[in-house]
Amino acid sequence: xxxxxxxxxxxxxxxxxxxxxxxxxxxxxxxxxxxxxxxxxxxxxxxxxxxxxxxxxxxxxxxxxxxxxxxxxxxxxxxxxxxxxxxxxxxxxxxxxxxxxxxxxxxxxxxxxxxxxxxxxxxxxxxxxxxxxxxxxxxxxxxxxxxxxxxxxxxxxxxxxxxxxxxxxxxxxxxxxxxxxxxxxxxxxxxxxxxxxxxxxxxxxxxxxxxxxxxxxxxxxxxxxxxxxxxxxxxxxxxxxxxxxxxxxxxxxxxxxxxxxxxxxxxxxxxxxxxxxxxxxxxxxxxxxxxxxxxxxxxxxxxxxxxxxxxxxxxxxxxxxxxxxxxxxxxxxxxxxxxxxxxxxxxxxxxxxxxxxxxxxxxxxxxxxxxxxxxxxxxxxxxxx
Numbered sequence: 281x282x283x284x285x286x287x288x289x290x291x292x293x294x295x296x297x298x299x300x301x302x303x304x305x306x307x308x309x310x311x312x313x314x315x316x317x318x319x320x321x322x323x324x325x326x327x328x329x330x331x332x333x334x335x336x337x338x339x340x341x342x343x344x345x346x347x348x349x350x351x352x353x354x355x356x357x358x359x360x361x362x363x364x365x366x367x368x369x370x371x372x373x374x375x376x377x378x379x380x381x382x383x384x385x386x387x388x389x390x391x392x393x394x395x396x397x398x399x400x401x402x403x404x405x406x407x408x409x410x411x412x413x414x415x416x417x418x419x420x421x422x423x424x425x426x427x428x429x430x431x432x433x434x435x436x437x438x439x440x441x442x443x444x445x446x447x448x449x450x451x452x453x454x455x456x457x458x459x460x461x462x463x464x465x466x467x468x469x470x471x472x473x474x475x476x477x478x479x480x481x482x483x484x485x486x487x488x489x490x491x492x493x494x495x496x497x498x499x500x501x502x503x504x505x506x507x508x509x510x511x512x513x514x515x516x517x518x519x520x521x522x523x524x525x526x527x528x529x530x531x532x533x534x535x536x537x538x539x540x541x542x543x544x545x546x547x548x549x550x551x552x553x554x555x556x557x558x559x560x561x562x563x564x565x566x567x568x569x570x571x572x573x574x575x576x577x578x579x580x581x582x583x584x585x586x587x588x589x590x591x592x593x594x595x596x597x598x599x600x601x602x603x604x605x606x607x608x609x610x611x612x613x614x615x616x617x618x619x620x621x622x623x624x625x626x627x628x629x630x631x632x633x634x635x636x637x638x639x640x641x642x643x644x645x646x647x648x649x650x651x652x653x654x655x656x657x658x659x660x661x662x663x664x665x
Contacts, residue, residue, distance in 0.1 A: 285406055292399050293628040297612065301622035307653040310612075310622040312447070312593050314644030317512035317564045319553060326549035338544040340536050342369025342520070349551040350505070350520050357558070358479075358490055360498075366528040369547060371539040372517035373477045373506040377441075378404050380473050380502050380521060383534040385410040389438035394424070396448050396629030396636075398475065401441055413437065414632055419598060420587050422449040424457040429464045437468040442491060445478035445591030448626050448640045452486050452590040462494040471527070472497065477506035477519070480561050482591045483569045492522075499524050502531065507550040512564065512644070518546050568593065568644055575643040578654035582661055593644040596626060599637040604664045608637045614663055621656035 290296075294311045301308035341347065346369055351362040370376040377400065385391065387409030393401055394415045405412055413432045417424070442461060445452045465472050472491055479488045492501035507518040521531055575595055576586050585601035599611060608625035616622045623641050627634040643650065 285403060289403060293624055294399075297616065297622045297624060300616045304616060304620065306616050306620040306622045307649060307656055308622045309641040309643075309645065309649075309653045310624045312642045312644070313514045314512045314568075314593065314642075315646055315649065317567055317644065319511060319556070319560060319564075321556075322511055322513070322549050322553040325552045326545050329545035329548040333548055334544050336544070338369075338541040338547060340541055341532055342367065342542065343544060343547045343551065346520075346547045346551040346554075349554040350522065353554040354490075354522065358488070358493065360490065360493065360522075362522060363525060366523050366525045368521040368523075368528055368532050368535055369542050370519045370521060370535060371542045372508065373475065373504050373519035374400050375517075375535075375539055376504045376519045376521045377401070377473070377475060379535040379538050380504070380531050381405055381408045381410065381439075381441075382538075383531040384439055384471055384473065384502070384527070386438070388436070390434055390436040392429075392432045392437055392440040392470070394442065394446070395631060396626055397441075397631075398443060398447055399629065402631055405441070410439065411436070412631075416630070416633065417446075417449065417451075419449075419596075419636065419638055420601075422446070422451045424453060424460060426460050429460055433464050433468050433470070435468075437470045440465055440470055440472045441475065442472055443475040444491070445476075445482060445488065447478065447592050448594055448596070448624070448629050450587070450589040450592045450594050450596065452482055452488065455489060458489060458491055458494055462491065462497050465500060466496050470500070472501045474501055474503050476503055477509045478592045479505065480510050481565060481568060481593065483565065483572065484590070486590060488591075502527055507546075507553070510561070511550070511553055516543075516546050516550075518542055518550050571643045571645065571647075571650060574647065575641065575650050575654065578650065579657065582654060582658035584657070584661065587638070589643075593642050594640050595643050597623075597639040597641070599639060602661070604637075604661065606637070606664055608639050611637070611639060611660065611664070615657065615660035618663055619656045619660035621653050621660060623657075 297310040391410040503522040626638040
């Protein structure tokens with residue numbers, strides 16, 4: 281016997297499209313990992329720590345040097361006054377989310393989520409006994425409205441899972457939208473679990489505002505961050521939770537039985553990286569912005585219409601606006617099989633009413649990869665002429 285929640289799950293859209301890309305020799309603009317942009321000195325620090333430091337279990341809550349570095353980093357970049365006692369180092373952001381959901385939900389609690397949504401959220405919420413209540417965001421602007429929140433929140437709302445900047449839409453939600461969400465959380469007495477892993481991948485002079493900075497939210501927000509996203513080292517799987525000590529204590533009890541601790545040499549390197557000057561992060565973000573603009577220009581040259589990409593590694597094509605009258609799943613399947621380029625259909629990130637035709641592309645790639653992808657996407661467009 282197996283658990284039907286997991287037995288009945290399909291493989292993720294990322295595994296599916298990346299698997300096809302490998303099998304078919306396609307250019308992979310689907311899965312969101314960069315092939316440039318990481319700081320070499322942070323890699324060097326990790327390598328040094330393997331030889332010079334401990335390679336045994338790190339403390340369950342993380343190395344003190346990394347917890348202090350996380351607190352100092354958010355103090356410098358976001359003006360948050362944090363206690364390192366409320367910081368827990370995790371084996372990636374998804375583990376942080378899993379530990380938090382297991383710790384904060386009781387069976388029957390309602391959990392508000394925003395779709396399109398990162399595909400790990402729903403299985404984790406359901407495994408913890410939560411009942412999903414979904415807010416649908418729609419192109420082209422993907423805005424949060426008070427009406428949508430009022431329809432989702434009830435007297436049984438215990439938790440809100442909120443991703444900002446938002447994957448897969450590339451939105452950076454503004455202060456007005458954050459205020460609406462904060463008001464709804466306060467009225468319901470709900471905890472906010474904020475997936476803010478893209479907080480440093482923000483473009484065009486925009487400023488990221490954490491939900492916990494809004495009035496009344498600091499004491500009811502559990503924030504998730506990711507070194508993998510900050511330093512373009514997604515395979516390191518080093519993340520963290522930042523929470524008021526009372527909530528952090530409970531989450532830590534779940535974390536100790538999920539992964540217990542994270543590779544100490546990587547923690548040492550991340551602590552070093554977080555202490556570096558802001559210019560280092562700005563150079564990385566500038567490189568991604570240039571890649572975004574290059575991809576956008578190339579797609580426009582092929583006749584595609586793109587949506588705004590305010591943050592994250594992703595740029596999306598609006599198929600109907602581009603004159604392509606098929607859904608995004610059909611487009612992506614034919615693009616990888618017949619044109620040799622892998623992309624992600626955004627409808628895969630909806631669990632209810634996925635009536636949408638938007639294709640997501642990762643632009644955190646070298647120029648030659650983007651150029652080849654653009655040319656092949658042009659071939660894919662011709663399939664539907």
